Amino acid sequence: xxxxxxxxxxxxxxxxxxxxxxxxxxxxxxxxxxxxxxxxxxxxxxxxxxxxxxxxxxxxxxxxxxxxxxxxxxxxxxxxxxxxxxxxxxxxxxxxxxxxxxxxxxxxxxxxxxxxxxxxxxxxxxxxxxxxxxxxxxxxxxxxxxxxxxxxxxxxxxxxxxxxxxxxxxxxxxxxxxxxxxxxxxxxxxxxxxxxxxxxxxxxxxxxxxxxxxxxxxxxxxxxxxxxxxxxxxxxxxxxxxxxxxxxxxxxxxxxxxxxxxxxxxxxxxxxxxxxxxxxxxxxxxxxxxxxxxxxxxxxxxxxxxxxxxxxxxxxxxxxxxxxxxxxxxxxxxxxxxxxxxxxxxxxxxxxxxxxxxxxxxxxxxxxxxxxxxxxxxxxxxxxxxxxxxxxxxxxxxxxxxxxxxxxxxxxxxxxxxxxxxxxx
Amino acid sequence: xxxxxxxxxxxxxxxxxxxxxxxxxxxxxxxxxxxxxxxxxxxxxxxxxxxxxxxxxxxxxxxxxxxxxxxxxxxxxxxxxxxxxxxxxxxxxxxxxxxxxxxxxxxxxxxxxxxxxxxxxxxxxxxxxxxxxxxxxxxxxxxxxxxxxxxxxxxxxxxxxxxxxxxxxxxxxxxxxxxxxxxxxxxxxxxxxxxxxxxxxxxxxxxxxxxxxxxxxxxxxxxxxxxxxxxxxxxxxxxxxxxxxxxxxxxxxxxxxxxxxxxxxxxxxxxxxxxxxxxxxxxxxxxxxxxxxxxxxxxxxxxxxxxxxxxxxxxxxxxxxxxxxxxxxxxxxxxxxxxxxxxxxxxxxxxxxxxxxxxxxxxxxxxxxxxxxxxxxxxxxxxxxxxxxxxxxxxxxxxxxxxxxxxxxxxxxxxxxxxxxxxxxxxxxxxxxxxxxxxxxxxxxxxxxxxxxxxxxxxxxxxxxxxxxxxxxxxxxxx
Numbered sequence: 001x002x003x004x005x006x007x008x009x010x011x012x013x014x015x016x017x018x019x020x021x022x023x024x025x026x027x028x029x030x031x032x033x034x035x036x037x038x039x040x041x042x043x044x045x046x047x048x049x050x051x052x053x054x055x056x057x058x059x060x061x062x063x064x065x066x067x068x069x070x071x072x073x074x075x076x077x078x079x080x081x082x083x084x085x086x087x088x089x090x091x092x093x094x095x096x097x098x099x100x101x102x103x104x105x106x107x108x109x110x111x112x113x114x115x116x117x118x119x120x121x122x123x124x125x126x127x128x129x130x131x132x133x134x135x136x137x138x139x140x141x142x143x144x145x146x147x148x149x150x151x152x153x154x155x156x157x158x159x160x161x162x163x164x165x166x167x168x169x170x171x172x173x174x175x176x177x178x179x180x181x182x183x184x185x186x187x188x189x190x191x192x193x194x195x196x197x198x199x200x201x202x203x204x205x206x207x208x209x210x211x212x213x214x215x216x217x218x219x220x221x222x223x224x225x226x227x228x229x230x231x232x233x234x235x236x237x238x239x240x241x242x243x244x245x246x247x248x249x250x251x252x253x254x255x256x257x258x259x260x261x262x263x264x265x266x267x268x269x270x271x272x273x274x275x276x277x278x279x280x281x282x283x284x285x286x287x288x289x290x291x292x293x294x295x296x297x298x299x300x301x302x303x304x305x306x307x308x309x310x311x312x313x314x315x316x317x318x319x320x321x322x323x324x325x326x327x328x329x330x331x332x333x334x335x336x337x338x339x340x341x342x343x344x345x346x347x348x349x350x351x352x353x354x355x356x357x358x359x360x361x362x363x364x365x366x367x368x369x370x371x372x373x374x375x376x377x378x379x380x381x382x383x384x385x386x387x388x389x390x391x392x393x394x395x396x397x398x399x400x401x402x403x404x405x406x407x408x409x410x411x412x413x414x415x416x417x418x419x420x421x422x423x424x425x
Numbered sequence: 426x427x428x429x430x431x432x433x434x435x436x437x438x439x440x441x442x443x444x445x446x447x448x449x450x451x452x453x454x455x456x457x458x459x460x461x462x463x464x465x466x467x468x469x470x471x472x473x474x475x476x477x478x479x480x481x482x483x484x485x486x487x488x489x490x491x492x493x494x495x496x497x498x499x500x501x502x503x504x505x506x507x508x509x510x511x512x513x514x515x516x517x518x519x520x521x522x523x524x525x526x527x528x529x530x531x532x533x534x535x536x537x538x539x540x541x542x543x544x545x546x547x548x549x550x551x552x553x554x555x556x557x558x559x560x561x562x563x564x565x566x567x568x569x570x571x572x573x574x575x576x577x578x579x580x581x582x583x584x585x586x587x588x589x590x591x592x593x594x595x596x597x598x599x600x601x602x603x604x605x606x607x608x609x610x611x612x613x614x615x616x617x618x619x620x621x622x623x624x625x626x627x628x629x630x631x632x633x634x635x636x637x638x639x640x641x642x643x644x645x646x647x648x649x650x651x652x653x654x655x656x657x658x659x660x661x662x663x664x665x666x667x668x669x670x671x672x673x674x675x676x677x678x679x680x681x682x683x684x685x686x687x688x689x690x691x692x693x694x695x696x697x698x699x700x701x702x703x704x705x706x707x708x709x710x711x712x713x714x715x716x717x718x719x720x721x722x723x724x725x726x727x728x729x730x731x732x733x734x735x736x737x738x739x740x741x742x743x744x745x746x747x748x749x750x751x752x753x754x755x756x757x758x759x760x761x762x763x764x765x766x767x768x769x770x771x772x773x774x775x776x777x778x779x780x781x782x783x784x785x786x787x788x789x790x791x792x793x794x795x796x797x798x799x800x801x802x803x804x805x806x807x808x809x810x811x812x813x814x815x816x817x818x819x820x821x822x823x824x825x826x827x828x829x830x831x832x833x834x835x836x837x838x839x840x841x842x843x844x845x846x847x848x849x850x851x852x853x854x855x856x857x858x859x860x861x862x863x864x865x866x867x868x869x870x871x872x873x874x875x876x877x878x879x880x881x882x883x884x885x886x887x888x889x890x891x892x893x894x895x896x897x898x899x900x901x902x903x904x
Contacts, residue, residue, distance in 0.1 A: 038829050043814055045837070122838065134628055141624030144617060144636065146842040151631070166865045176873050214874040224874035303443075325860065326448070329530055332859035340523075340863065346514040347525050347859035352532070353609065357633045359857075372844065374817035374832035375810055376825055380651040380801075388657055389665065389699040389709035391484040399488050 037377045042370040044072030045146075046122035051113065051136070052079045053127040054229055055185045057086035060150075064125045065103070067365025073123075074102040078116060080128075081109040082229050121145050123369060127187075129281075130354050137357075148358030148368050151351055152187040152281050153308040157338065158298045158324070159195045159203065160315035167206065170314040170336070175210045177312065177338025179265050183226040184285040185233075188310040188332075188339050191282050194298040197291040204267060204289065208252050211265045219255050219264050227261040228284060234261045237284035240277040241266070249288075296320065302328050307353035312338045331355050429593065431602040434563070438534045441588040442561045448531060449559075452586070453505060456556045459584040460549065461498050464491055467580055471545055477572035478544060479667060480712040480747075489666065490546040493828060497550055500830055500847060501557040508557065508851045511860070519888065523863045529855040531559035532633075533609035538600065538623070540614040541569035541714055542670045542768075548577055551612045551635075552590070554850025560610075561589040565603060567615075568596040569714055608632050610854060614672075616766075617839055635843030635853050637672070638836050639766050640793035642815070644675035644823060645783045647800035648684040655799040655821070656691040659772075660699060662797070662823025664750045668711040669770040670718075673795045673817075673824045676767050679783035682776040689752060689774065693737055696750050704749040705742045712746045713769060719746050722769040726751070730760040738770075780805065787813055792838035797823050816840050 048068050052061035061079050068075045077094070079087035091105040106112055117124075117139035126136045127150040140147045157177070162170055178190040195203055216222045228234040238256055241247050246268065247254070253266030268288045271277050277288060292298060295315075302311065309331040313324055321335060331351040334341045341347055342361075350359025360368050384402075386395040394413070401409040446452050464471070468491060475481040475490065501508075511526040535555050539548035548566050555562040564581070566574035578592040593599055604611075604626035613623045614637040627634050644659055659675055666674050680688050700707040713719040719741075725731075726739060731753060738751035753773045756762055762773055777783055780800075787796060796815040800806055806820055816836040817826045827834050827846065835844030845853045871880040879898060886894030 033825055033829070036825075036829075038826070038832050040833065041810065130631060133631055137628035137631065138625055141621055141628050144620060144624065144638075144839060144842065149631065162865075169865045169868045172868065172873055180872075180874060224876055325528060326530075327445075329533075329856065330858065332861070334861045335863060336865055337523075337861070337863035340520050341859060341861040343517070343519045344523070344525055344859075344861055345517060347861060348527065348857055349859065352856040352858075354631060357631065371814065371837040372833050373815065373837070374826050374829075374834065375820075376817070376822070376829060376832065377806075377820040378822040378825065380654045380821060383654045383657065388661055389482070389484075390701070390707070391482055391709050396484050396487065399484065400492070 033376075033378070035379045035382065039375050041373045041375055042071070042366070043373050045369060045371055046073060048073045048075055048123040048125065048369060049116060049119075049121045050075060050077045051116075051124070051126045051128065052077065053187075054080035054082035054086075055182045055187075057083035058090070060127045061086075061090055064127075064148075064360060064365065064369075067360055068123075068125070068369045069103070071366050071369035073369050076104050076106055076116065078106045078108065078113060081107070081112075082233075123147070125360075125368070126150065133356070148350070148360065149356045150187065150349075150358075150360075151309065151354065151356040152283070153306055153351070153355040154191040154278075154281050155188055155308045155310045155312065155330075156298070156302050157190045157193045157312040158295065158314065159193055159199070160295050160313070160317055160320060161196065161199060162314060162316065166314075166316070171203075171206045171210050173336075173338050174312075174314075175207060175214055178287050179211070179215060179225060179285055181339055183228065183263070184287075185226065185229060185283050186339070188342060189283075190287070190312060190338055191308075192278070192288040192290060194290050194292060194295070194301060196295050197293065200269060200289060200291045204251050204269065207267055207287075211252070215265060219257060219262070222262065222264065225262070225265070225285075228263060229261075231261065233283070234258065234263070237263060237282070237286065240275075240280075240282065240284070240286060243272075243275050243277070246271045246275050246277050253285075296323070299324060299327050302330075307331075307351070307355055309351045309355040310334065310339075310341065329353070331359075429595075429599065429602070431606050434591065434593075435534065435606045438561045438563065438589065438591070442531075442534055446586075447556075447559050447561050447589050450505065450509065453556055453559060454502060456585060456590065457498050457502050457505075457553065460553065460556075461495065461502075463580045463584045464495055464498075467576075470576055470580075471573075474572040474576040475545065478541070478570040479670075479714055480710075480745075481667065482709045482711065484709075485665070485667065485711070486545075490543055493546055494549050494553070496828075496830065497553050497846070497850070501553055501851070504848065505557055508848055509559075516861075518890065520861065520863070522867050523861055525859070525861050528858045528860050529558070529851070530858055532854060532856055534561045534563070535610040535612065535854060536603060536606075536608045537562060537564045538603075538611070538613045538615070539564065539566045540672075541567035542667050542672075544570035544573035545577070547614045547637075548573075551614075551845060551850065551853075554845055555610075555612070555854045556590065557851045558854035560854055563591045563593055563603065565593050565595070565600060568594070610634070612843075612845075612853070613637070620841075635835070635845065636841045637834075637843075637845075638794065638839065638841040639672040639768070640791055640836070640840040641676040641763075641766055642673060642793040642795040642797070643783070643787050644678045644797040645780065645787075645799070645809070646678060646680040646684065646688055647780050647798070647802055647805060648681060648687075649801050650799045650821075652687060652691045653695070656688070656695045658799075658822050659797075660692065660695055660750075663772055664696070664700070664710060664770055666824060668713070668748075668750075669772075670711065670714065670768050671824070673827060674768075675772070675797055675823050676793070677763065677773045677775060679775045679777060679780075679786060681780055682778060685754065685774060685776045689736065689754070692752060692772075696737070700750065704738070705740055705745075705747050710747070710750075710770075713748055714746075716743075716746065718769070719743065719748070722748055722767070722771065725762045725767065725769075725771060728761045731756045731762060734773075781808070784809070784812060792816075792836070792840055794836045794840040795819065795824070795826070814838075816844075 050064045120143040125148045133149045181189045249268040249271040253264040256263040266286045311330040311333045345362035348359035348364045349361040386398040472486045475486045511528045537551045607630040612635045734753045738749040740749040751771045794816040830847030833844035833849045834846040883898035
């Protein structure tokens with residue numbers, strides 16, 4: 001799916017490239033400036049740095065590269081060292097197909113990133129955690145380099161009451177949106193679910209059934225599931241279950257295979273809200289379910305926390321949809337599905353607040369790596385005398401009237417009759 | 426200045442924002458109308474404050490500050506419904522069936538840090554954008570223009586909803602205290618040095634920025650032009666804009682060796698028409714804002730490297746902080762005056778053999794906020810537009826692009842990031858939220874595990890848009 005997404009992105013850009021690289025706006029100009037022509041011309045920023053993440057290591061590397069190239073920039077791509085096979089693939093394959101004088105792949109870890117960040121870039125595009133996002137932005141500040149930061153956060157999923165048939169679809173989409181996305185290691189993956197207390201048990205049962213159908217029923221038999229990327233992330237995620245209060249809330253799963261870095265799809269029911277599992281982005285296959293008295297309380301719950309990259313809401317209640325839309329803030333909000341907004345190229349993909357700065361996908365990728373240069377063309381004709389000093393009352397009147405498009409007033413002024421009809425300010 | 430409790434102020438503003446009042450159309454309109462009223466009823470007070478801070482001529486105060494603001498406010502009031510409306514967007518095969526839209530929403534609580542040279546305009550223009558987009562806003566005017574800062578604090582305090590729109594006066598301590606808070610956006614107008622400090626503070630909170638900075642904005646003058654009009658427009662953009670103390674003023678000029686004498690003669694004669702034989706006595710020239718900047722500019726003129734290069738002007742009146750329009754010819758590239766943004770009434774003219782050579786000079790420096798070209802040569806014009814990168818370009822005039830509300834106004838590289846004016850102001854202070862509405866119907870089982878080759882083939886065919894491929898996959902034919 002990820003590979004295909006990139007392929008789709010490439011096709012779109014080829015089609016639109018002609019359109020995108022020509023001036024596309026005609027400014028409407030106040031008559032005071034007549035004659036004039038105004039337009040906005042997109043131009044490349046110059047040399048850009050793309051720092052990719054490890055969870056979708058091919059698409060999160062190449063998708064921004066597509067934007068950078070179509071906008072006319074030269075690019076340095078640094079894939080994540082946590083996905084070494086993909087990094088190696090990119091480093092070996094990209095130069096065989098692309099102009100390596102203008103697009104370079106630099107492999108490496110922290111040291112390589114630090115060295116790269118000391119240089120002056122015309123743009124930095126980073127996908128990763130908020131913690132590292134701050135480091136990137138601080139480095140960019142030294143050179144006044146603009147940044148796009150695609151970060152994450154705890155993406156909540158709200159599950160309202162639904163008919164059985166709709167609920168079955170919703171369950172599939174939730175399970176797919178949690179564990180079907182790199183085993184929960186995805187920025188827009190479902191982090192936790194909010195549901196009314198009375199539906200909690202049926203939710204847990206249906207989730208269990210679906211998990212079994214998709215991934216198998218127990219640890220040794222698990223399939224169609226990614227592993228955790230590294231030992232340190234494995235430790236991080238498994239430690240979230242180390243808190244005894246959290247462990248006590250496990251209602252499904254909870255076991256792991258340390259040797260193969262696999263953690264079983266795990267469901268928790270009402271873990272304590274002050275535990276790490278509910279304050280940090282999980283980025284793993286653990287799904288807390290938080291119960292509420294009424295589903296509308298989910299709005300306040302979400303608003304007490306940093307703005308997430310995505311909100312997913314399964315509901316058919318139009319009033320509740322409107323309320324969610326206007327009273328919560330997130331990078332995106334998807335109704336009745338999960339993560340599929342990632343492939344909707346006409347929608348901007350990006351965060352807000354802690355979940356990120358800037359956006360991309362489709363034309364937004366082109367825009368994010370472009371400078372929109374304003375161009376105003378004037379003629380030598382019709383040069384307005386009142387524009388120039390020495391100033392006097394006549395000129396001041398003229399300018400004021402012309403600015404207000406008060407042509408009658410202008411006419412009166414020019415014919416000397418204005419003083420008779422002069423209105424006070 | 427008594428120290429203020431920034432954290433307590435933020436708490437109050439967050440509360441006001443959380444109440445939802447700033448999001449309503451009615452609130453935004455009421456505040457924009459209040460700004461219009463304030464400008465109409467207190468025009469004289471504003472003009473007087475600008476005269477006190479900068480000896481700014483009344484026409485400049487009207488045209489370049491008040492009129493632009495009234496336009497900005499008026500446009501926002503007229504277009505707000507449209508700007509606030511969700512934008513429906515097309516959806517693709519991959520998300521069928523679905524509908525999608527982009528919904529603009531406020532960022533929250535934003536900070537506007539203004540500059541001293543257009544202290545009224547550069548304070549309220551971003552504030553108009555912030556309010557139109559539904560945010561709560563704190564304005565910190567520049568302390569270097571104290572009379573305007575004071576008038577802003579007084580008038581906004583009187584006319585605006587003070588629970589959500591605040592003015593904090595002060596200098597470095599107050600600005601530092603403000604920058605320690607977590608803002609949803611910071612809009613800064615000023616110089617690159619302070620911009621780096623603002624950016625570093627913003628990075629701690631992942632706060633997005635608009636930085637409206639400056640640079641050395643060049644003006645190229647080709648030979649085949651209406652020289653009188655060109656000269657007047659250069660003068661208007663340089664000395665007619667706060668006596669060169671404007672981010673978009675032409676900083677230096679480039680022309681051919683052959684044409685330079687004509688250009689200089691015309692500039693001289695038009696300067697005399699505009700400002701008289703003794704420009705230090707003209708009421709139509711702003712003064713230098715304070716003695717720091719006066720000394721800075723004096724140093725540029727005292728630089729050994731440019732001795733003998735002053736060919737017009739150079740007179741100074743230290744008591745009144747006035748410097749006459751000054752032209753220099755062929756100063757060395759490594760002189761002080763060519764290294765930093767001048768921001769004053771000194772215009773170096775560099776000469777080249779061919780006018781095209783001017784492009785290399787411009788490209789050797791940081792990208793400026795603006796670049797200007799006077800020419801009737803179509804090819805040169807096209808070359809300039811395509812190859813010179815700057816915030817904005819103007820052909821056959823100077824500075825006017827900032828008065829066109831449909832053009833984004835902002836820099837690139839060292840001259841800044843982000844843009845505003847017109848709808849761009851609204852956008853600068855908004856988050857454009859992506860909204861995707863899906864149906865429960867038409868659920869594609871191929872997207873769920875267990876994954877099989879058949880599912881993979883079907884999905885590949887769908888993404889490739891190949892009907893034949895889809896058919897093959899459905900029928901179970903494999904490659």
